[in-house]
Every structure is written in C-alpha cells, then in structure tokens.
Amino acid sequence: DIQLTQSPSxxxxxxxxxxxxxxxxxxxxxxxxNWYQQRPGKAxxxxxxxxxxxxxxxxxxxxxxxxxxxxxLTISSLQPEDFATYYCQQSxxxxxWTFGQGTKVEIK
Amino acid sequence: xxxxxxxxGGVVRPGKSLRLSxxxxxxxxxxxxxxxxxxxxxxxxEWVALVSYDGYNTxxxxxxxxxxxxxxxxxxxxxxxxxxxxxxxxxxxxYCARFYQLPLTNWFDPWGQGTLxxxxx
Numbered sequence: 315d316i317q318l319t320q321s322p323s324x325x326x327x328x329x330x331x332x333x334x335x336x337x338x339x340x341x342x343x344x345x346x347x348n349w350y351q352q353r354p355g356k357a358x359x360x361x362x363x364x365x366x367x368x369x370x371x372x373x374x375x376x377x378x379x380x381x382x383x384x385x386x387l388t389i390s391s392l393q394p395e396d397f398a399t400y401y402c403q404q405s406x407x408x409x410x411w412t413f414g415q416g417t418k419v420e421i422k
Numbered sequence: 423x424x425x426x427x428x429x430x431g432g433v434v435r436p437g438k439s440l441r442l443s444x445x446x447x448x449x450x451x452x453x454x455x456x457x458x459x460x461x462x463x464x465x466x467x468e469w470v471a472l473v474s475y476d477g478y479n480t481x482x483x484x485x486x487x488x489x490x491x492x493x494x495x496x497x498x499x500x501x502x503x504x505x506x507x508x509x510x511x512x513x514x515x516x517y518c519a520r521f522y523q524l525p526l527t528n529w530f531d532p533w534g535q536g537t538l539x540x541x542x543x
Contacts, residue, residue, distance in 0.1 A: 359532075360531040364527040410483075411457075413467040413468070
C-alpha cells in the first residue's frame, strides 16, 4: 500500500493566519491526491481533488499544489470554521486507497 | 441535496455479525460505485470495501476480506455492509461514501454521517 505522511500532526494558529499542511507519498502518485476536511463529530468533506482542483462550493481560501511525492494544502486566511482535521488521500493505487494520518488545526 | 445516511451500528460481541445500511438520496444511486470507509482513533481512516454501480464487482481491504460483504439494492437506493466474525479491532465509525470517477482521477464525495460499531465482550 502507498503510505502517506502528513506534517505537522497538529498546529495552532490564529484567525487570519496563513496555514500550510504537507503530505508526502511513499512513491510517486502523479497528481492523484485529494484533500478532505473533518470537523469534530462530522463526516469528512472533500476540499480538493487531483492535487489542485477546488471542489465546487469550497471557499477559494483553500488551495492545493504538488505532484509526484510532495503535496501541499494551503489556507490563505484561517477562518473560525476552518478549525478541523485535514486528511490527504491517494487515488493512484485504486482498490487500495489510503489516507494520511491527519493534521489537526487548533485555535491559538 | 446529496445525502447518505448510515444505520445499523451498535455493540456486538466478538465473533458475531452485524449489518450496516446506507440510504442514498439526491443523486442517481445506480450510476455510482459506493465505498465503505472506517475510522478509529488509532488507525485513522481506512478504506474497507467498494461495490460497482451495478453490484456485480466488489473489492475489499485485506483486513476484512472473507469476513465482510458489501452489496447494494439499487431499487431501494441502499448500500449494505454485512460484517461477520467480528473482531475487537473492527471497532470503528463506519462511513459510506460515493465513488466519483473521472478518466484520470477519482475521489470520495459525499460521505454519510457515520455509524459506530463497537465490538466488545
């Protein structure tokens, strides 16, 4: 299975801050990388697919970049509703989809 | 709007069985593959199983192969997960999710709210 490693595991930030989360794949996965947001007690929600395409209805303050093994999720100006856990997921190796361990974004 | 609602979770003893359901609405259920994904505090998110749009093809994670069966009833817009020979390590929140595919990519969207399965003696 393709391993995904996110960093950091958690971070503290203030409203208005720019936040960057990294996801590293154990092998090249081209751009087959998706990002999800999970608020406490809620289901994961798709934010970005194919590494950099914003899902319809998702705020433009979210952006994704990267290809190969290194990917980044950026929140340009953190809002109160953005405090959540973020997961990357690879869709390169179908039938063995894997997720990163998550990055928890907390209020400073 | 797109909606998936899971049900059927609960407390069950090791070795027993349980069936989860996922009711879909707001989209043409019979046109999409469907997944089950589970989440635990220790192992995070883990893909469990996929069924094709027509129910003819099924795929499983090694951790559940031979014990779990995914199926669907397109006439009822409902997805199922039959879990047998349950182990304590199957304790998790189970989510259903729609499988969205394009020629060069795929993703899970939307997800249901989840149902908690606790395997304990």
